[in-house]
Amino acid sequence: MNWYLKVLKQYADFNGRARRQEYWMFYLFNFIFSFLIGIIDGALGMEELGIGTVYSLGVLIPTIAAGVRRMHDLGKSGWYILIPIYNFILLCTDGEYGPNQYGPDPKNPYNEIDDIGVSEA
Known part of the structure; x- marks a missing residue:
């Protein structure tokens, strides 16, 4: 449920x-x-x-924003969500390790040690 609320809090955040x-x-x-x-x-x-239509319109923008941010995690442009089959494959693929042009790695945002080539043993 926290993930659902997190996306709603980032209502129109495409970055x-x-x-x-x-x-x-x-x-x-x-x-x-x-x-x-x-x-x-x-x-x-x-x-x-009815209520379903109102709900669907209310979550349309957060749904698109979450999809765009998911594409960014893969190092792809948000426009890739418009390609049906490739889009689904990308949504199931693990994101890029470490920071990319769209921001820090959401799994490990504090991996500066990894950025300079030093790994933990």
């Missing part, structure tokens, strides 16, 4: 990087909430333009 865990946990909770809201809409008879 930086997002780990796989952040992206997929947001996706999972978003799916669960959409499913539950769909059930509520169905029970109330509001399938056409």
Whole structure:
């Protein structure tokens, strides 16, 4: 749930990087909430333009922003989310180790030792 809230707090932040865990946990909770809201809409008879539509429009920008940040974690431009199959492959791929042009590594943001070529033994 923390990952879902983290993405919502970064509502329209298209800068930086997002780990796989952040992206997929947001996706999972978003799916669960959409499913539950769909059930509520169905029970109330509001399938056409109900709570689900409002919710979907509300999370549209954070969903796109999380996808763009996920692409940044792979060292790719955010525009790669527009390529259907390649996009899915990239979303499942581990991000670049260490900092890249989009920011520090979200898994290990304090790896200055690794940046200069010294590794822990």
